Amino acid sequence: MQSWRGCLRSFLLGWTLKFSCSSHFFIAAMQPSTNWHLKENARDHHTSKFSSKELIVRRGQGRVTSLLSLLTTKSLFQQAGEKKCCLFSLKGPKPSKLAKTQATFGISSTVSKESWSAVLQSTSSNSVSISISSPPNAVIGRYKLSVQTTSSGSSSPASLGTFVLLFNPWSSGDDVFMPNKAECEEYVLEEFGIIFAGNKNHINSFGWNFGQFQGDILNICLSMLDRSLNYRQDPATDVSHRNDPKYLGRVLSAMVNANDDQGVLLGNWSGNYEGGKSPSSWTGSGEILQNWKKSGFKPVRYGQCWVFAAVLTTVLRCLGIPTRTITNFSSAHDADGNLRVDEFYDASGNHLDRAADSIWNFHVWNESWFSRSDLDPSYSGWQVLDATPQEESGGIYQCGPASRNAIKEGDVDLDYDCPFVFAEVNADCMYWNYDPATGKKTLMFSKSTVIGQFISTKAVGKDDRVDVTNDYKYEEGSTKERDIFKKARKKLGLEDKFDPTAPTPQEIDQKPDISGKFKVSGPLEVGKDLNLILVLANLQSDAKTVHLNMTAWSTVYTRRPVHEIWKDSISVTLSPKEEKQFPIKISYTEYQQQLTTDNTIQVTALCHVEGGIQVLVQRDITLDNPAIDIQVLGEAKVNKEVDVEVIFTNPIDTEVMDCVLQVEEMPPSCY
Numbered sequence: 001m002q003s004w005r006g007c008l009r010s011f012l013l014g015w016t017l018k019f020s021c022s023s024h025f026f027i028a029a030m031q032p033s034t035n036w037h038l039k040e041n042a043r044d045h046h047t048s049k050f051s052s053k054e055l056i057v058r059r060g061q062g063r064v065t066s067l068l069s070l071l072t073t074k075s076l077f078q079q080a081g082e083k084k085c086c087l088f089s090l091k092g093p094k095p096s097k098l099a100k101t102q103a104t105f106g107i108s109s110t111v112s113k114e115s116w117s118a119v120l121q122s123t124s125s126n127s128v129s130i131s132i133s134s135p136p137n138a139v140i141g142r143y144k145l146s147v148q149t150t151s152s153g154s155s156s157p158a159s160l161g162t163f164v165l166l167f168n169p170w171s172s173g174d175d176v177f178m179p180n181k182a183e184c185e186e187y188v189l190e191e192f193g194i195i196f197a198g199n200k201n202h203i204n205s206f207g208w209n210f211g212q213f214q215g216d217i218l219n220i221c222l223s224m225l226d227r228s229l230n231y232r233q234d235p236a237t238d239v240s241h242r243n244d245p246k247y248l249g250r251v252l253s254a255m256v257n258a259n260d261d262q263g264v265l266l267g268n269w270s271g272n273y274e275g276g277k278s279p280s281s282w283t284g285s286g287e288i289l290q291n292w293k294k295s296g297f298k299p300v301r302y303g304q305c306w307v308f309a310a311v312l313t314t315v316l317r318c319l320g321i322p323t324r325t326i327t328n329f330s331s332a333h334d335a336d337g338n339l340r341v342d343e344f345y346d347a348s349g350n351h352l353d354r355a356a357d358s359i360w361n362f363h364v365w366n367e368s369w370f371s372r373s374d375l376d377p378s379y380s381g382w383q384v385l386d387a388t389p390q391e392e393s394g395g396i397y398q399c400g401p402a403s404r405n406a407i408k409e410g411d412v413d414l415d416y417d418c419p420f421v422f423a424e425v426n427a428d429c430m431y432w433n434y435d436p437a438t439g440k441k442t443l444m445f446s447k448s449t450v451i452g453q454f455i456s457t458k459a460v461g462k463d464d465r466v467d468v469t470n471d472y473k474y475e476e477g478s479t480k481e482r483d484i485f486k487k488a489r490k491k492l493g494l495e496d497k498f499d500p501t502a503p504t505p506q507e508i509d510q511k512p513d514i515s516g517k518f519k520v521s522g523p524l525e526v527g528k529d530l531n532l533i534l535v536l537a538n539l540q541s542d543a544k545t546v547h548l549n550m551t552a553w554s555t556v557y558t559r560r561p562v563h564e565i566w567k568d569s570i571s572v573t574l575s576p577k578e579e580k581q582f583p584i585k586i587s588y589t590e591y592q593q594q595l596t597t598d599n600t601i602q603v604t605a606l607c608h609v610e611g612g613i614q615v616l617v618q619r620d621i622t623l624d625n626p627a628i629d630i631q632v633l634g635e636a637k638v639n640k641e642v643d644v645e646v647i648f649t650n651p652i653d654t655e656v657m658d659c660v661l662q663v664e665e666m667p668p669s670c671y
Contacts, residue, residue, distance in 0.1 A: 034160045046170060049189065049213040055161075056218070058168035058320060060113075060136025099240035100139055113173065136173030139243045140165050140319060142222060164218065167245060167320030169369070175245050176370045178322050186460045187322035187369065193313070194463050195306050196327040196456040197557070198622045199361040199600075202524060203329070203454060205465070208310050209284030209664050212318035220289045221318045224255045224264070227297060229396065245321050245370040246401050249385045250416060253366075254398035256312045256387035258299030261396070264292045264311060265303035267389055271562055271596045276301025280597050283664040285314035304557070306364040308387040313366060316385075322369040324457050326384075326468070331363035332451045333390055333558075334423035339489055341427050341451070344434040344441065345616060349549040349606030351561050352434055359451065360558045361600060361620055363388070363424065365399075367457070372403060375414060379403035382471075384421050393417050407472055410488035422488055425452030425472045426481070431616050433606075444614045445512065448485070449476045513540050513609050514574065516617035521583070526599055526623045527651030530586040534605055534617065538574035547571045547608040552586055554594045555602050559620065563594035565601065588652065599623040626651045 036055040042048040047056040095102035103116040111117050111133045121129040145160045169178040169188055178184050191210050198204040211217060225231060228251050231238040241247045255263040265288065268279070279302055282288060288311055291300050303311075309325045316323040332341045335356035343359065344352040365388070371380040383401035393399055393416065402421040403414065412418040429450045432441045453476075455469040474481040489495050515537045522531035538544050550568045553561040566586045574580060584603075591601060600622050607615040629647040636642045650656050 036161070036163070045168075046184075046189065047166070049191070050218060051213060051215055052218065055163035056166065057163060058166050058171065059134045059138040059140065060168050060171040060173045061133065093235040093239065096236075099236060100243065101236075101239055134165065136168065136171050137175070137243050138165060139239065140167055140248075141225070141239070141242055164222075169320060169322050175373065176321050176368075178369050182460050183369075184322065186458075187324050188317050188320060190317075193310075193325065194458040194465075195310065195325050195364060196458075196465060197306060197362055197364075198329075199620045200329040200453045201520075201619070202622045203456065203465070204622070204624065205463075207283070207664075208306075208325075209286065210310065210314045210317060211284050211286035212314045214286045215290075216293065217286060217289055217314065218318055220293050221315045223293070223297070224252060224315065227261065227263075228252075228255050229261045244373075245368065246372065246374070246383065248319065249316065249321065249368050249370075249383065249401050250398055252312060252315055253385045253387045253400055254396050256308050256315065257303075257389040257397055259389045259397040262297060262299060264288065264300060265308060265387075266299040266301050267304065267308070268302035269304060269556055269558055269560065271556055273302050273597075278302070278597050279304040279307050281662065282307055282310075283662065285311045289314070305360075305362075305388040308389075309364040309366050312385065312387045316366070316368055323385075324367050325364055326367050327362050327364050327456045328425060328452055329362050329454045329456070330451055331360045331425075332423050332427040332429075333358045333360060333363075334420065334427050335391065337419055337423075337492070338494055339419070339423050339427050339485070339492070340430055341423070342430045342432060344432045345444075345604065345606060346434060346436065347549065347606065347608075348567070349551045349604045349616075350564075351553065351559070351602060351604060351618075352436075353560055354434070358558055358560070359429065361622070362557060367404065368401065370401075372401075375403065375406075379405050379411075379414065381405060386417075386421075391420060393420075404471060408474070408484070410484040410491065412488045413491045419488070419492055423451075425455065425469075426485060426488075427451045428485070433614055442614075443510075444616050445510075448482070452476075510613050512615045513544050513612040514538055514546060514607060514615055516605060516607060516615060518584075518603055518605075518617060518619035520621075524621060524623050525651065526595070526625050527588055529588055530591065530601065530621065530623075532584040532586075532603060532619070534582040534584060535579065536572070536574060536582070536607070536617075537579040538577055541576045543576060544574045544612065545571065545610045546574060547610075548605050549608075550584070550603070550605045552591075552601055552603045554591065554596050555598070555600045555620075556596050557598040557600055559600075559602060561602065562596055565591045565594050595623070599625065 038053070038055060041055060041057055045057040045061060047058070050056050097103065105116050105118060107118050107120050107130065109119065111119055113135070115135050117133050119131045121131050142162055142164050144162050147158050147160055167176045168174045169176045169184050171177060178187070191212060193208050193210055194205050195208050196203055196205045225242065228238065230251055255261060256265060257263050258266045268276070288300050313323050313325055334341055341357040341359055342355045344354050346352055365384060365386040367382040368385055369382055382404040384404060384407070385401055386399035389397035399417045399420065402416055402418045406414045406418050407422050407425065410422065412422050429447045431444045431446065433444050434441045452469065452473060454467060455472055456465050457468055459466045474484060486495070517535050519533040519535060521533050522529070536546065548570050551564065552566040554563045554565055555561050572580060600620060603619050603621060605617040607617065609615060626649065631645045631647065633643040633645055646661060
């Protein structure tokens, strides 16, 4: 037998391999068998939930695990001589050491924390156990591991198989390291979550099955990376950057939407979902990702913000980046980047859909946890990513990562997309009266405390709502918050820039003579009449005559008006300092056929005060669907069938036809 010298070439982290065959077979065919120690390594690398027979491990694992055993003759690694045996791994196109997509290393006596290394663990008559460790900044993805021998100038490589390397939030050297273990469990391993929706006056929630460990989801997530525009333009460079969570987060925020790259989801906010599924009908990410793959990677129809955010949560958790969904109520969409949103109303009080800016009842995005090597360490931690296609960034529809700390401090000059995210949570609002006939607009009033309310996420380990508003901005209306707003405008060059659309100081300083609000008087449920009370108060010491034009429109959750439901006009006189209440009833029959699947109605009252400025009173209403009651019949036991009774009560006096009961099976870890 020829003499051999051992040398390793690989990417992996804290694991051991074992390979074997007869010496004759090894030299001739180079086909050693491999024991990946799947169970042990899945346990130690927090990958036990993946339903895969492939080795899945996390980079930079601190302790060495017996991971791979190569069964061959003992002399293969023990005899010295001119010939040598090498293990190596390749990932992606044009693998190279410079790009960190290829590594060569020999067997050593100690584990390196900075580079790939291998330690001989044990030997027997027909096997060798080797422990391999990866650096904490290794490129993530699928790798091919091979053994190579050199004899008489010829090279004979043999494949040992493939493995997948993921980010490691349990490793202190990893950019995604999360020191709180309970948060690691929640934001990486938890498969079921709660997403908050509704509006600032009426917050509701619904469950979502992220399913990041289901069937083929990991392969689909890796396919997303290989279908990105970055990969198509320069595959080798793209793969070499996959060690960086901020790079991957940005790429995936683009790939989850389909606007530029035939990504996963096609957005639709029209209210008409023909040719696809209503966004509100999805209950989990697994079906969406599987449908994308089964269709030959054609965009799935349709998604809205919470669906985009939920799918991105699935993908990032699957790859090992701690991620959660965030809901921002009264969320601004600042299309022109001036940190202001403008809304227009006509003389009848109708909300005009004429501005690029808008204020959504709620908007859902993601926060992912990782360090920012490109910024000061103070900007590390939670980073905002948004897969909903709203505005282009870098020429395509992607958003983030924007440091949450940078948003709070008004450092909007930092990468990436900080001005847009800052406006989402802290823009000022301008409400204009617009005359379509003349094109003239008149500022009715402005507010700095409307945007970014009750910013919410799910609690760790339970289904409660946690308010994180104070993590995005200082107390609303405080001197500190206003100073940060001015700082942000100055950084963007808006303080000294002439803006022809800006209100004059005289317009801003105008004070209203009256105030108003809508109060709810009764249940907010689909199928029942909507009862409101308009409360008007005279703020002056003389009487005021007010002419009111009131309207109610069905809307989508972005507050885009869809159908007019109701309107009325009245004139009232308010005595000095007097408050009056006016009951309003909108019957179910009036809104039944006009309601969108978002169950949202916007009610407005435009008050024309004689001798004074106009006052706009508005309220966004979200109606709850009728409740479904689920009762377990008998005793429930693990791994046994159980009967349940589903009770639904029709709330209207009309027969309801073609009802569909939709059920989502939760993973065992959620039971």
